[in-house]
Amino acid sequence: MKVLVAVKRVVDYNVKVRVKADNSGVDLANVKMSMNPFCEIAVEEAVRLKEKGVASEIVVVSIGPTAAQEQLRTALALGADRAILVEAADELNSLAVAKALKAVVDKEQPQLVILGKQAIDSDNNQTGQMLAALTGYAQGTFASKVELAGDKLNVTREIDGGLQTVALNLPAIVTTDLRLNEPRYASLPNIMKAKKKPLETVTPDALGVSLASTNTTIKVEAPAARSAGIKVKSVAELVEKLKNEAKVI
Amino acid sequence: MTILVVAEHENGAVAPATLNTVAAAAKIGGDIHVLVAGQNVGGVAESAAKIAGVAKVLVADNAAYAHALPENVAPLLVELAKGYSHVLAPATTNGKNILPRVAALLDVDQISEIIAVESADTFKRPIYAGNAIATVQSSAAVKVITVRTTGFDAVAAEGGSAAVETVAAAHDAGKSAFVGEELAKSDRPELTAAKIVVSGGRGMGNGDNFKHLYALADKLGAAVGASRAAVDAGFVPNDMQVGQTGKIVAPQLYIAVGISGAIQHLAGMKDSKVIVAINKDEEAPIFQVADYGLVADLFEAVPELEKLV
Numbered sequence: 001m002k003v004l005v006a007v008k009r010v011v012d013y014n015v016k017v018r019v020k021a022d023n024s025g026v027d028l029a030n031v032k033m034s035m036n037p038f039c040e041i042a043v044e045e046a047v048r049l050k051e052k053g054v055a056s057e058i059v060v061v062s063i064g065p066t067a068a069q070e071q072l073r074t075a076l077a078l079g080a081d082r083a084i085l086v087e088a089a090d091e092l093n094s095l096a097v098a099k100a101l102k103a104v105v106d107k108e109q110p111q112l113v114i115l116g117k118q119a120i121d122s123d124n125n126q127t128g129q130m131l132a133a134l135t136g137y138a139q140g141t142f143a144s145k146v147e148l149a150g151d152k153l154n155v156t157r158e159i160d161g162g163l164q165t166v167a168l169n170l171p172a173i174v175t176t177d178l179r180l181n182e183p184r185y186a187s188l189p190n191i192m193k194a195k196k197k198p199l200e201t202v203t204p205d206a207l208g209v210s211l212a213s214t215n216t217t218i219k220v221e222a223p224a225a226r227s228a229g230i231k232v233k234s235v236a237e238l239v240e241k242l243k244n245e246a247k248v249i
Numbered sequence: 250m251t252i253l254v255v256a257e258h259e260n261g262a263v264a265p266a267t268l269n270t271v272a273a274a275a276k277i278g279g280d281i282h283v284l285v286a287g288q289n290v291g292g293v294a295e296s297a298a299k300i301a302g303v304a305k306v307l308v309a310d311n312a313a314y315a316h317a318l319p320e321n322v323a324p325l326l327v328e329l330a331k332g333y334s335h336v337l338a339p340a341t342t343n344g345k346n347i348l349p350r351v352a353a354l355l356d357v358d359q360i361s362e363i364i365a366v367e368s369a370d371t372f373k374r375p376i377y378a379g380n381a382i383a384t385v386q387s388s389a390a391v392k393v394i395t396v397r398t399t400g401f402d403a404v405a406a407e408g409g410s411a412a413v414e415t416v417a418a419a420h421d422a423g424k425s426a427f428v429g430e431e432l433a434k435s436d437r438p439e440l441t442a443a444k445i446v447v448s449g450g451r452g453m454g455n456g457d458n459f460k461h462l463y464a465l466a467d468k469l470g471a472a473v474g475a476s477r478a479a480v481d482a483g484f485v486p487n488d489m490q491v492g493q494t495g496k497i498v499a500p501q502l503y504i505a506v507g508i509s510g511a512i513q514h515l516a517g518m519k520d521s522k523v524i525v526a527i528n529k530d531e532e533a534p535i536f537q538v539a540d541y542g543l544v545a546d547l548f549e550a551v552p553e554l555e556k557l558v
Contacts, residue, residue: 016512017377026381094349095358120493123376124361129319129349138320138424141346144487154428159342160441160496161259162432162488166318169424178477178494179487214389215358218371221382226519229540231531235553238525238543242558246523246540248502249445249469249558 001111001170003046003055006101007039007075009068010121023219025091035071038116040078041176044183045146046114047079054148057081059108063100065090069199076194077186083199088211094122096211098130103207105135110171112153117142117175128175138168144179250279250369253329254303255338255347258285258293263300265442266339268403271300273396274337275404276366280304283411284329286322288315294413301405306413313421316430317343323350324420330355330391334369340395340497348395357389362497364400378493378516398441399499399520433486437463440489443472445502448491448518451478452507452528452547459485461548462506465555474498474518476508492517507547510535527551 011017012032020027035043049055060080062068065087072083086100105113118125132139140146140155144163147154152167158177186194204211232238242249252274257264267283274281281302285294286309294308307329313321326347330336336351338344340362352359364382365373371386372394440446447466449459459473466473474491475484491498493516503521508514510526510533518524519538526539527550536542543550 011377013513017380019381026377093358095353095356098353118494121377123378123493124349124359125345126349126352126359126361129346130353130359132319133323133350133353136424138422139346139350140425141319142342157342158487159430160488162430162486164316164430165428166316167426167428179481213358214387215360216386216388218384218386220376221384223375223379223382226524226538228537229524229542231536231542231544235543235545235550235557238541239554239557241541242502242523242525246502248523 001055002057002059002108003049004105004108004110004113005042005046005058005060005075005080006113006115006127007043007060007062007071008036008116008119009033009062009064009071010036010119013037013120019220019222023221025220033067035074036116036119038118038176038178040183041178041180042114042116043075043078043080044181045176048181050079059084059110061086061101061104063088063092063097072199073194074186076197077191078184082197085199085201086204086207087201088204092211093213093215094124094126095130096213097127098134099209100204100207101127101131102134103209105131112171113173115173115175117177128173132173135173137171137173139173140166140168141175142177143174144177146174146180250334251332252277252279252281252335252337253333254281254283255326255336255344256283256285256293256297257339257341257343258287258290261292263293263296263406265403265439266341266398267297268300268406269398269401270337270339270396271302272401272404273363273366274335275302276401277335277369279334282307284309286314286325287317288312298411298413299407299409301408303409303411306411307416308413309416309418311419313419316427317347318425318427319347319350320422320424321420322347323354324422325418326351327354328418329416333391335392335394337394337396340397344395348393352393355391355393357391357393358387359393359395360385360387361395362397363394364397378512379519380512397497399497433488437466438470438472440472440474441496441498444500445469445471446474446498446500447471447504447506448474448476448508449479449484449506450476450508451482453479453484456484461551465551468555468558476514505535505539506551508535509533510538
């Protein structure tokens with residue numbers, strides 16, 4: 001089957017972001033950017049499906065600025081076959097991304113689309129579900145295990161109380177949780193080979209997609225700062241403080 | 250203005266997260282209706298009708314809605330949403346699973362995990378693992394929103410007397426089926442609702458050592474959480490994970506044991522009222538947010554703490 005994987009370029013997860021002084025957003029100038037960690041897991045899962053002989057072709061797609069080509073090349077180095085970049089402004093809302101992905105799905109007709117469960121910048125956790133809605137496909141969100149069983153896809157999902165398994169008709173949409181797999185590193189020869197793999201660039205206009213949104217961000221502020229408290233010397237002092245000063249036990 | 254709140258329920262009872270979501274709806278203002286969708290949910294509907302401030306309870310009792318499969322529940326919500334100004338659900342795994350599907354079918358953007366209501370169309374929500382707070386305005390005809398439950402104090406579970414109305418609509422998309430579930434059993438309070446949380450990290454060394462935390466938690470009436478490192482190492486099941494990708498907690502007291510305090514973990518607990526850190530590394534970032542820090546070997550400090558409280 002053909003597998004489509006969506007990846008996002010985001011600020012590296014180790015970076016502590018700073019809010020801009022004019023409250024228009026966070027400062028991303030000269031900040032290290034990487035592939036969203038959940039998207040890495042999505043790529044890894046697709047590559048494993050290919051290694052098991054389940055997937056025949058892996059197409060990786062990103063919707064974002066020209067620089068997102070770097071993340072697509074990373075995905076190609078990890079084992080994707082070809083890449084599509086839908087070139088658009090940064091900071092699109094999830095519905096716009098889902099619409100662009102829907103257009104790519106219509107064109108590519110994959111049997112399975114794998115996305116991360118959320119991007120660590122916007123923390124929306126929406127795109128996969130929205131793509132499932134627009135395509136009318138079944139969805140297996142927060143997946144910690146994906147298995148093909150006959151003509152169904154069995155997805156084990158991380159839910160609040162534990163785990164839940166659902167059987168989905170194909171084609172289907174899956175979003176990855178952290179425990180789905182451990183992503184591999186790209187080797188230098190694979191990084192070199194990835195430079196020769198096809199990377200197609202399209203515009204949202206060419207796909208006939210409008211990126212308008214019903215949401216507007218008015219301002220972005222730093223959260224209330226929490227300052228360091230005191231260091232106690234012993235367990236007895238800790239208990240005394242919790243009982244008499246903080247009064248929480 | 251009428252607001253539809255999607256009830257979270259389990260084992261035939263309304264989940265506490267519903268009460269926080271009704272509280273968020275009350276901040277927006279207007280009539281509040283609660284939808285209870287599921288199979289054999291008559292009892293849930295009755296208890297939902299008692300929630301303070303709820304004007305009406307809609308019950309969709311159908312085998313198709315069992316286990317809250319989004320392929321079936323989303324069309325139901327889309328059908329109902331047209332009569333409402335807002336559709337709210339708690340930001341639980343169910344809410345996060347279903348609501349974006351509803352928003353896309355309504356062709357509107359969703360606002361995820363709000364922590365404050367500024368006005369009927371403007372909300373605050375954390376981004377970048379809680380390192381920035383965005384104020385977002387929605388121009389959508391129906392505003393689709395998930396609510397971070399720790400951002401709102403729960404309304405009273407008793408005192409209301411809402412009318413209960415049956416919704417006949419049955420949507421069975423036939424695209425997905427429930428196979429099974431494996432729920433972690435615990436006698437301790439639910440993590441997201443507990444007043445005290447004791448969490449362990451990589452420093453616990455192994456799963457067996459979590460018994461020290463369980464003993465302390467039982468003495469305090471606390472829930473037990475974990476960092477991602479502890480979950481990935483297989484010490485404890487993943488539903489105990491606190492953080493950006495796990496559960497968000499804001500208890501009165503959070504005791505972090507053997508947890509370094511990575512950005513992703515802080516995202517899940519930094520709104521706790523009092524934070525205590527027990528760590529032998531005095532440079533650990535957790536001490537930068539802890540109200541009380543104790544630099545000590547946790548294997549000595551935790552049993553001693555258990556004796557003294």
